[in-house]
Amino acid sequence: MIEMTAAQIAQVTGGRTVGGAEERPAVEHVTTDSREARPGTLFVAKPGEVTDGHEYVGAALAAGAVLALAEREVRDAAGAVYPAVLVPDVVEAMGRLAAWTVAQLRAEHGLTVVAVTGSVGKTTTKDLLKGVLGAEGPTVAPRGSYNGEVGVPLTVFEADARTRYLVVEMGATRIGNIDYLCRMVRPDIGIVLCVGSAHAGEFGGVANIARAKGELVEALGADGVAVLNDDDPAVRLMHARTAAPVVFFGESPENTQPEVPAARVHASGVRLGPGGSPEFTLHLPDGSAHPVRSRLIGEHHVSNLLAAAAAAFVAGVAPERIAASLSAQGPASRWRMxxxxxxxxxxxxxxxxxxxxxxxxxxxxxxxxxxxxxxxxxxxxxxxxxxxxxxxxxxxxxxxxxxxxxxxxxxxxxxxxxxxxxxxxxxxxxxxxxxxxxxxxxxxxxxxxxxxxxxxxxxxxxxxxxxxxxxxxxxxxxxxxxxxxxxxDPAPPNDAPARGDHWRSAGPFVNAPLAAGEERP
Known part of the structure; x- marks a missing residue:
């Protein structure tokens, strides 16, 4: 992450320092889990449904953390206040810090942010993009399914001045969640994979799920790009909700809505190899065609492969390198086929x-x-x-x-x-x-x-x-x-969601000081 002093953290979050926080070294790592604390860590004392992070401030500092982000003072056995920045809401403060970080990295180092949402396939598509973009330059992507208001900031904090691409997975449990995350990271490329019935009970119906997922394309400016699944009718219609140019992806060679000025990425000759892995010819907007022999299992992954290919093409990756990377990648996250x-x-x-x-x-x-x-x-x-x-x-x-x-x-x-x-x-x-x-x-x-x-x-x-x-x-x-x-197939040892990842409605990122110029469905 970008190194930050306690004074800078207090300024960005609107908090105040206690316990001699301003005399502490700059932080260079953030965690909500005291077991991950190390020298240079900012420990976020997040209250949760089962336990309260404030109870672990001492353990985190003993492990090397230099500072806590907390909602109240915490004292040691002798009664001394632990060094901390105090804020009314630590999760909201994490969002402010993440927004500031992205703005700094974009303005000073040309960071490109790619956001992925959809009812199915987010994590696989995120993993594929990390593989393709990671071969082009330093890339940060979520661990597992860090896709909420806690997980997205934790992903952002992994980025630093060397990071060229930031891939963000966005989930939601109600209207406004994705808008909140988009105002946090301001994506340059937004991918919508599909609209399904997952969590329809929470959303109040599939129509509301489509409305929520479409918040991603609504957040894109005219200088961004919306990457939309043309095979999903609800996603296809989102072209009307964005000011950004559109790239459709799907298995047919023609756009379902030819009146929409959009580039297209598609697959032809789709079949399954002997091990159940999809094989096809990838067609990109420049007219080129490339064989892809995926190591993923199941024909349903063709859509995820096309989405990753489309976003990588928009990001400027050479077509032959896109196809080669997609063919080389197998499962990268646990418990996904x-x-x-x-x-x-x-x-x-x-x-x-x-x-x-x-x-x-x-x-x-x-x-x-x-x-x-x-x-x-x-x-x-x-x-x-x-x-x-x-x-x-x-x-x-x-x-x-x-x-x-x-x-x-x-x-x-x-x-x-x-x-x-x-x-x-x-x-x-x-x-x-x-x-x-x-x-x-x-x-x-x-x-x-x-x-x-x-x-x-x-x-x-x-x-x-x-x-x-x-x-x-x-x-x-x-x-x-x-x-x-x-x-x-190789996969990380564990990628459970960010512990205690939870949701609020809109966030205050428009007021956060910006640089000049975790299974959510």
């Missing part, structure tokens, strides 16, 4: 970081495709271990019911529905296919694990898919390890 080949011949696909009807359907289609085999390999038995999808609102039962019917229609061999929320998946499968023992419902992940321990056989492919709260990602890890994994 993460494939493990066990030594006993069982294949585990762990996609249980998050779930909604759209991502569930894509994962099941991929499982079915993997199980069909190829000319050189036999068909394989397939297992779908499915947990509940949370926060769908009034369509919850209907959406789970549809999944159960889809499992049968795709001829997936075995279904294990886990948890009360997923019971309609089991019921619908029974009604659709009269499977008898082919479909099972269990109350817990432990019961599912017992079934798999006894019934998985060499050659089986097992998919784990659920919302994060169902915990099936951890079951998937245990099952992957049980057979002695022969190979697992």
């Amino acid at each position: 993460e494939r493990t080949e066990r030594a006993d011949g069982v294949t585990v696909v762990n996609d249980a970081y998050n779930a909604n009807p759209q991502s569930m359907r894509a994962a099941l289609q991929t499982l079915a495709q993997l199980g069909r085999g190829t000319a050189g390999a036999p068909a394989r038995r397939t297992w779908a271990v499915l947990g509940g999808m949370h926060e769908l609102g009034e369509t919850t039962v209907e959406d789970h019911d549809a999944l159960g019917r889809m499992v049968v229609r795709l001829n997936i061999s075995k279904l294990v529905a886990v948890g009360e929320l997923a019971r309609p998946v089991y019921d619908a499968a029974q009604l659709e296919g009269s499977w008898g023992n082919e479909a099972t419902w269990v109350a817990s992940a432990e019961e599912a694990e017992e079934i798999l321990r006894h019934e998985l056989a060499p050659g089986d492919i097992v998919l784990f898919k659920s919302s994060n709260a169902a915990g099936l990602r951890l079951l998937g890890d245990r099952v992957a390890a049980a057979g002695g994994p022969a190979h697992q």
Whole structure:
């Protein structure tokens, strides 16, 4: 991050210094987790639902932190006040510091900010962009799914004077969230992937989700670029909500709305390779065409690959370098179609970081495709271990019911529905296919694990898919390890969301002093 003194932090946040804060060294690192404190750290004492960061100020300073950002004074055992900048709201203050940081880096070092939103695919697209842009210059992108009002500032604070590209993932749980983040980082390129029904219950309907996601393109100026999914009708219409030029991406060669003056990125010849990875020809706005053979699993990733290609092209990356990078990249974040080949011949696909009807359907289609085999390999038995999808609102039962019917229609061999929320998946499968023992419902992940321990056989492919709260990602890890994994796609050891990432409505970034001239859906 940009080094900042306590006096500068107080000025930017509107806070005041206590405990001799102005005599402390400049900070060069920010964290909300006292366990990550090191020399030069600013520890943000963020109150949370379970614990209060103010209780860990002493531990953070003992670990090397030089300063705290806090909402009240904290004292040591002798009664001395710890050095801190006091503000009314530490999360709002983080946003002010992030806005100031981005403004400084843009004005003084030419930083380019790329923002990604959508109901599905944000993290994969962010990871792909980090790979493509990182080969061009120093690039900062979120750890895991840091995409809220805490996670986005923590991502920004990783950038410094050397950073050329900042990739920001933006999630939302209500209208105004993405607008808040956009006023924080002022994106130059904005990508909208899709509008799905994830968290429709919180938003009050899919129309409000589209309204929220469109806040990203509304925030772009005429000197920015909106990258929009032409295959999604709700996203396609967002061209009318932005002053920025538009680049559409999709699988067809022509824009669905030819009257809209927009460049286009598209794929032709899409097919799945033997391991279930998509292969296609990438067509870019300069008329060039390039083969892409992705290492991701599932045809649904074509849209994410096209989105990353479009944004990278807008950022000035050479076409052949875009295609080469997309072909070289595999999964970079945990629990997103993460494939493990066990030594006993069982294949585990762990996609249980998050779930909604759209991502569930894509994962099941991929499982079915993997199980069909190829000319050189036999068909394989397939297992779908499915947990509940949370926060769908009034369509919850209907959406789970549809999944159960889809499992049968795709001829997936075995279904294990886990948890009360997923019971309609089991019921619908029974009604659709009269499977008898082919479909099972269990109350817990432990019961599912017992079934798999006894019934998985060499050659089986097992998919784990659920919302994060169902915990099936951890079951998937245990099952992957049980057979002695022969190979697992590389991924970071952990990328859980920023602890305590939460939301407020609009923020005050217009008043923050600027330079002259964490699964959110």
